[in-house]
Amino acid sequence: MEDLKELIAQVEGSSSPSASQRQLMLRGLRQQRLHRPDLAVKHGPPLLRRGAASSLGDEAWAVHEQVALAALELHRPEVAGPSVAALLDRFGVESTRVRKLVGMSSEAVGDFNAANALYDEVLAENPANLLVRKRKVAVLRAQGQLAAAVKELNALLDIFQGDLGSWQELLDLHEKIGNLDAAAFCLEELVLLQPASAVYHTRLAETYAALKAPRLVDARRHCAQALSIAPRYARALHCLVHVCVAIVDKAGSGSKGTTPEDLEVNAAMWEYAKDEMTALYAGGPLEAAVGAMLARQEDAFAAPPQH
């Protein structure tokens, strides 16, 4: 990834980067899945121009697809058009991959009927085409029909239970609608699929803490797990200090269910997070603000809650 970032800096820093530099950079973006559609739109078309494309060989088609997808995302149909046309020319309408791009071109200009008609055609031939089924969900979302998108995505996940992207999208939809219990369920699936992801553990912790019946201790556990995977992960540290304070506040307000032992663990976790956060922000512009915030929180732990 570092090599790729260096290459990007070189290409962007030069007033006329060489074709091979551009080719390597675009290849790196595809292989390492770095999301920079702006680079594909800027450097793809010069690479694909007549003459230059012949040196790419078969890689030209991958670059065309990359440029088309990037241009559609950035709402540049005039850039996507020629690449989609080139792919249609080479692979024909028999190719479902190309038909998906044609459908996305319709989506980009808001012609959802045309897009859906094409997707339904592809799915009639092969109902198991995951990418096209996802496009149908995307169309619903683009139209603001979030509940319908959820329904469609649930049907998709019944079949493709291990698809990370679908669970992520379902999570996003549920969060947008405000179904936090369902969002928590999605995050639990994501954690099961990627147990070594500090991000999913942290987001699960955040969601547990936000439920109507908050699961604060579970939230704290997932923050701890995130930090054991990624020490000093800022998001997990922020989440942890606030969850620990919430636990103490809840115990202090007389709510049952927190033992003295657990409060000891809680205080120790907060101390740990405080030390890590202080070290993380030392010498930076937020050092004083973080210190002051933690000092305020310290008060919550100073007076033990009365049962």
Next chain:
Amino acid sequence: MAATIAPAAYVKIALHAAKYANSRVDGLLIGRVVDGEIKVDDVLPLFHISTSAVMLEAACALAEQLFPGSDSGSDANGIVGYYFANERDSDGTTPAIAENIVNKLSEVCGFECLLVQLFNKGLAGEKGQLCVRGFGRDQKKGWKRQIEVDAAPSAAAADALLDHLILTQAELRLVDFDDHCEDAAQDWQNAWVAAEL
């Protein structure tokens, strides 16, 4: 009642939305209340992934320390409101979460905060037309009362600065709380914007 918005605040809102054009984005408005009018001097961009209660609390706790407001006795800036931009450009509604947040902020700050929405039609509008609009609390406890937002010193100046920054792809440099929490070295206060003024 009208409100004013400084160029730094205005461009940060637009750059935040531009950086994450496919997502809903939001943030805190920072400023002062002068003679009953809210003057927005700066913003702290918050989220583009999801606005979770815990992270919102974490961001506000830090923001309070950075901008303690006039409670501290001085003329210091404080939190004066909340901004958001919807995911879809045709969506001009105000999501319930935005109203809940600005209600809560008003409760904590002790005065009616300002709700600002970035609306996309304004981005394609005429020169001098701002792409933000303001809302205040209305009688039905919603936030539908329109508040005129003026740019200070002028809409043309705000527009020109935004044009210049968008042309140089400056939105890639904008850091929100989500970005900062992935990499604490990224400057949440976006000091680089002040340097561009």
